[in-house]
Amino acid sequence: MTIKIEVDMTKCQHYGQCVFEAPDIFRLNADDKLEYTAEADDSELANVEAAIDVCPMQAIFIVK
């Protein structure tokens, strides 16, 4: 099973806090802008939920 992840890029301010919680999903590129993998294995769920919790802009969602 996989989960689908979506970041609302109109909200995201590239604070990068998600990177610490789910480093295999979220990263900042060379321009300090957020990039992410939109689909991940179920085993990432706890990490992605932690990333959702620490996002200052509350811009990360799991799409059902």
Added chain:
Amino acid sequence: MTKPVIIVGASMGGLRAAEALRRFGYAGPITVIGEEHHAPYNRPPLSKEVLAAEVSHEAVAFPQRESTADVNWVLGTRVESADLEHGTVTDSEGETHAYGTLIIATGLRPKRLEVQNAELIGRHAVRTLDDAIGLRKDLKPGARVVVLGAGFIGCEVAATARKLGCEVTVVAPGSHPITRPLGVELAKELQRRHEAMGVKFVMKTSVTDLVGTTAVEGVVLDSGEIILCDVLVEAIGSHTNTEWLEGNDLELSNGVLTDNDMRAVKTSGEAWPNVFAIGDVARFANPLFDDEARRVEHWNIPTDTAKRVAQVFAGQTQGPFAPIPSFWSDQYDIHILAYGLLALADEVKLVAGDIQGECVFGYYREGKMVGVCGIGMRTTVMGYRKEFELK
């Protein structure tokens, strides 16, 4: 019947505590009692997006998780008193609830200006969603807005009001906005950027009185001068919500003093085994810095302290609790990110970038880094975060 875990305060700390208890395996009953009518929502947008546009509760509410679907939310209900000896709390309806474990998450409320004519229309403070919605109605283009206090919330409200086309004056006792904790150099730069956007600053000044009979018409400064205004925003600090705990053996001089497991401490220094405090209201020592207990009003603290409580509850702690404080602030296109306790520093220096553009400052106490703060330059700021990990 097992007595429930009762959480008092249904904001970020209360929600995170319920979630963390479930995550660490507690399957028993949880009751959350909160004074506000709204389900837990995020406060930072209140001084930013919520003032700038018609934002509903839905847009700022925290997502509800399946794990906490069976939590008993008692909203719109204030807890008036607690009896820790007997393990009960009593709410505003007169109902007494027995708990097995109590988690205190009642946070803060704004300090207000103490003046004679206190009941004037147009006076605002920003802590709750209802506060922000009330203020938004008054932030019309051209409105003259005085913001009292030049801390984070004051500066954010000033920036948002200015973007909405208000005439904004910030009045505050300090020399520059957010000097504590940012340090003078960065504070001056922040003031310069606000002034470039058209915000006026009247610093080293306090307000002694208000002008107006039904609505606020102006503020009287300690110099005797009057600044006319239509809207007054008071962002002058906060009180801890601990009155309901009085009469119990607790240390409540500035929030609820806790030990390293977030257990509330008796005046003897011994901890209550089943009473915890989390979030803005908790005062605890952080071994990353020293053994002095402090309250930390940063957004990561409710989540981190709630997790600690759940780990303690489940008997799953690993080592001392040493959360890395972190905060951010958005003012215009200035996005500030910081780690650590900047206010402890005796030395502040630019470590990267250019102060008029993107920059990073380091904060040191006796030569050891205690904080880092950047405008932009995210990867650089984040790179310093490991300086704060417990070694």
